[in-house]
Amino acid sequence: MLKLLLKKQMAEIFRSYLYNVKKNKARSKGGVIGMIVLFAVLMIGVLGGMFTFLSLSMCEPLYEGGLGWLYFLIMGSIAIILGTFGSVFSTFSGLYLAKDNDLLLSMPVPVRAIITSRLLGVYLLGLMYSGVVILPAVIVYWIKGAHGVPQIVGGLLLILLISVFVLILSCALGYVVARISVKLKNKSYITTILALAFIGLYYFFYFKAQVLLQNLLNNMAVYGEKIKGSAGLLYRFGRIGEGDWTAMLIYTAVIGALGAATWIVLSRSFIKIATATGDTAKVKYREKTARLQSADQALFRKELNRFTASANYMLNCGLSTLMLILGGAAVLWKGGELVPVLENILGDAEGSVAVLLCVGVCMIASMNDMVVPSISLEGKQIWVVQSLPVSGWQVLKAKLKVQLGLTLIPALFCIACVIIKLKPPVLTLILMVLFVTLYVIMMAVVDLWIGLLSPNLNWTNELYPIKQSMSVLLALLGSFALVIILGGLYLLVGVRLGGDLYMGLACVLMAVISVLILLWLRGRGAKRFANL
């Protein structure tokens, strides 16, 4: 039974790797391998590369100072934070909100088996995020430090223990969210606010950690002794990676016990939470005359409702809206200090600060990609818009408007704040506004194009289209890559052209790309949507 459920869960998680939705058939072996290699390259290349670099810079001095355990403690802590951060948002919906809960509960399937199969999905996500930190850390230690049998066993065990600990933390937080959410009315907003507070805390500690880390490396012997003396458990944790058998035994027992306790609590409370309809007060209907809207406005409102109804959707695809506003406010607050610093760094190159600040605003705006999963999120309800007297283009346009509205307005606010502090000449000012506007428009149409290329209407959990689809990954990485190219190209060749000319040329290019994709969306894209 469990094997069957695990197989189903795996098929669901890796559906996009095994099945080509566009062609409505299974991928060839080559195609599957290609998809897996692409994903591995992206994960290992982008995130893994970053943490390999961090490991390389820390491992040698700490190992040579006899503080290998401190190295594993630091890298292990980062892995736990990143792993929990990466999987916690999906734990609640992954465990309790799956659309096949009713079906599975109605069958003679033990709840334990359902929980175990669901946990596998959460575990894999946590393993993936924690693995990109701790796996390079362990390998770097084997190369730069020691690589005897105890270190190899310890390193492997550390990876396993961290991934299980991440699962325990994610489940504990997911359980709390589940208990609270049964009672809440405006779940999506409250969950979003709580999650944002969590993200804020994460970044607060992340930035503090940079300073702490440097401080730690400068005074490693002093801190090492302090931690060793006063926090024995942390010391033991780091010792696992160094191949300390006692530490391995203690932590295996503790995490094993915690894991078992989590599993028992979840098994016992699963049915109650998964089938809870909530005991919140019924919304009383008051008859009133509705404010009339045009078909386009109604479609836009529908898309906006879809977006704000899901905390997962808002958190994963709409973070830029908040970040751009905060960024703008930060520029107003600290911009007076930032601009002269940038001018000093960039020297005489005229307009460089303007270009790079524009690129920075675009970078923040890139995190908004709500239009990518919006096609897949139509799901089984797609018949509604397809049967109504609206064209495919009208529906697509409404999806585009949501991304544009939620990105362009805060992006313009952000760039306005930059302009206030930078006080550029009129032409530069116009070009800065145009640059940011055209980037946001281009990314919106590119994102919609990506979303239309391989939609998946048969998901059982909204997290798959929102977070785990190849389209979303492509859109996110693509937009980051584009911003890096825009900034890099300026530093390589644009400096010689001057800021204004570079921005002007970039604007023309972005406008041309946007128009071409828009034409495709209006024609073939709209037809493709109508025939989904």
Next chain:
Amino acid sequence: MLRIENLTKTFGDKKAVDDLSLHIAPGEIYGFIGHNGAGKTTTLRSAAGIQQFDKGEIYIDGVSIKTDPLTAKARMAYIPDNPDLYDFMSGIKYLNFIADIFGVGAQERKERIHDLAERFELTADLGQPIASYSHGMKQKLAIISAWIHTPRLIMMDEPFVGLDPKASRLLKDMMREVCDGGGAIFFSTHVLEVAEKLCDKVAIIKQGQLIRSGTMEEVKGDESLEEVFLELEAE
């Protein structure tokens, strides 16, 4: 009101609908029966403009669904076999969304929602999210949304599934009202007793082909519709 001419739709190697022609006149309740997988849903989805078809032509009130889909869709309503509605909206938001798309005026809309929701005893639940609705409540909401813009043609796939007896009776009365007002109803059903009592005309589809159609008397003669259907299926 609905003219289907030589409709053919293929999925892979399988012909789901094969050269099917039907004509539904104003004032008619037209039943569409056939076993599972016979091609009923494919025909209805094609007529509703949700699904493209390989050959043939479909006209809604004289307008081609192929060449002028928006005008054609504005004159009809469709209810699928499983009312998957927008879970993230409340009942009233969904009805207002549909009414906005069809451009139903404020007063007209208010009166219709009031009247239909009262008849289906759904008024108290209109403020609730659709996610909290039972299957029957969703079906009632789908019916109200289909009737809200007073379409000339209503197409329904298994409309009685999930409805309580009172709502079923109400739906039958409403179907008759539409036809008495010059509209037409085209619906599929497996409940042959309902089809026999309610329909003016009936069509039987088997393996994508129309095997019999006409007035109820023409199709069933002296036998019951169930007997005729089972005989035709056995052939």
